Amino acid sequence: MINFNVPPFTGKELDYMKIAVERQKICGDGMFTTKCNEWIEKQTGTAKCLLTTSCTHATEMAALLAGIEAGDEVIMPSYTFVSTADAFVLRGAVPVFVDIRPDTMNIDENLIEAAVTEKTKAIVPVHYAGVGCEMDRIMEIAGKYRLTVIEDAAQGIMSTYKGQALGTFGEYGAFSFHETKNFSMGEGGALLIKKQEDVERAEILREKGTNRSKYFRGQIDKYTWVDFGSSYLPSDMNAAYLYAQLELAEKITDARLAVWNQYREGLAELEKEGRIELPVVPKGCVHNAHMFYMKAKDLKERTELIDFLKTNGILAVFHYIPLHTSPAGQKYGRFKGEDTYTTKESERLCRLPLYYGLTEAETSYIIDKVKEFYANQKAL
Numbered sequence: 474m475i476n477f478n479v480p481p482f483t484g485k486e487l488d489y490m491k492i493a494v495e496r497q498k499i500c501g502d503g504m505f506t507t508k509c510n511e512w513i514e515k516q517t518g519t520a521k522c523l524l525t526t527s528c529t530h531a532t533e534m535a536a537l538l539a540g541i542e543a544g545d546e547v548i549m550p551s552y553t554f555v556s557t558a559d560a561f562v563l564r565g566a567v568p569v570f571v572d573i574r575p576d577t578m579n580i581d582e583n584l585i586e587a588a589v590t591e592k593t594k595a596i597v598p599v600h601y602a603g604v605g606c607e608m609d610r611i612m613e614i615a616g617k618y619r620l621t622v623i624e625d626a627a628q629g630i631m632s633t634y635k636g637q638a639l640g641t642f643g644e645y646g647a648f649s650f651h652e653t654k655n656f657s658m659g660e661g662g663a664l665l666i667k668k669q670e671d672v673e674r675a676e677i678l679r680e681k682g683t684n685r686s687k688y689f690r691g692q693i694d695k696y697t698w699v700d701f702g703s704s705y706l707p708s709d710m711n712a713a714y715l716y717a718q719l720e721l722a723e724k725i726t727d728a729r730l731a732v733w734n735q736y737r738e739g740l741a742e743l744e745k746e747g748r749i750e751l752p753v754v755p756k757g758c759v760h761n762a763h764m765f766y767m768k769a770k771d772l773k774e775r776t777e778l779i780d781f782l783k784t785n786g787i788l789a790v791f792h793y794i795p796l797h798t799s800p801a802g803q804k805y806g807r808f809k810g811e812d813t814y815t816t817k818e819s820e821r822l823c824r825l826p827l828y829y830g831l832t833e834a835e836t837s838y839i840i841d842k843v844k845e846f847y848a849n850q851k852a853l
């Protein structure tokens with residue numbers, strides 16, 4: 474059986490976790506957390522990175538830092554994971570969903586402006602599959618209407634748009650290190666902060682509303698409760714697991730890209746024949762091979778394809794159910810404009826297995842089975 478995902482494991486994770494345990498410093502903001510923060514700052518060029526307990530929590534922090542309040546509107550795609558909306562709904566804000574582009578499955582930058590109202594406070598682009606949204610246009614709209622940009626870059630570590638790291642365009646960016654992402658710590662994430670003046674408040678927010686981070690650095694001699702906050706810092710054991718992978722980030726990314734390219738080439742003929750559609754990476758975008766997807770003709774064909782692959786020992790999956798069609802999405806949000814692509818494209822999309830360690834032979838086998846499925850279809 475070829476799994477859809479296998480969590481990344483490079484070999485040094487357990488050694489590093491052992492070091493964290495032996496240092497008798499397993500709570501948050503220990504040595505490995507600092508190493509991860511600094512690695513991400515160097516890699517992305519962000520002013521500040523704070524490791525968090527999840528990408529969802531990093532986005533919640535961004536919503537708090539941006540001062541999102543009840544009744545505010547936040548523009549985002551409907552084709553995304555629930556966390557993108559949850560972080561704002563928790564503040565009483567209204568997610569305003571706009572349609573996606575069919576080529577990248579990212580928010581259609583040309584539909585954002587029409588969704589702006591007097592209540593709009595933020596735009597949340599989601600870099601689907603680690604392929605950048607049209608950030609030039611999005612930042613231009615944000616500037617014109619004075620909106621905060623919070624990037625859901627959960628899938629976007631190591632990816633760039635016009636040479637700049639995803640997650641560093643907006644005031645805030647959020648990465649995920651869930652076990653399904655390119656680099657993992659089980660559950661975890663990171664908040665990227667663009668402006669130095671936000672850093673102190675972010676540290677306080679993450680440490681239960683205290684100035685403990687300052688205390689740890691020896692800047693004050695006791696710490697106290699200074700503002701509202703929560704507990705958004707992960708254990709250093711988890712950070713140790715992640716750091717082993719960050720050290721090998723290039724190697725992991727190259728291995729993923731090799732699988733991605735093999736799929737792309739192996740399925741090119743089916744695309745040329747008009748049987749399927751393959752992902753588009755626009756000029757100016759460098760991606761991290763977070764995901765390989767293909768699009769079947771429609772929902773029925775996709776269901777048959779996933780079943781066929783399953784009977785051949787391959788676990789392929791689909792996602793997302795568009796948020797505006799879900800019970801919570803209908804309760805808390807609204808869709809602005811026409812749903813031309815969100816539902817239609819989401820029903821066609823099929824994700825093929827892609828993880829660190831998937832072999833060339835396995836990828837080959839999967840490609841052959843997809844081709845066999847379409848050869849059978851033709852015969853019918």
Ligand SMILES: *Cc1c(COP(=O)(O)O)cnc(C)c1O
Pocket residue numbers: 526527528529530553554556557599625627628648649650651660661662
């Ligand atoms: C994975 C993911 C999240 C959530 O990440 P967690 O770390 O599990 O909170 C949010 N948004 C997108 C687009 C994701 O892919």
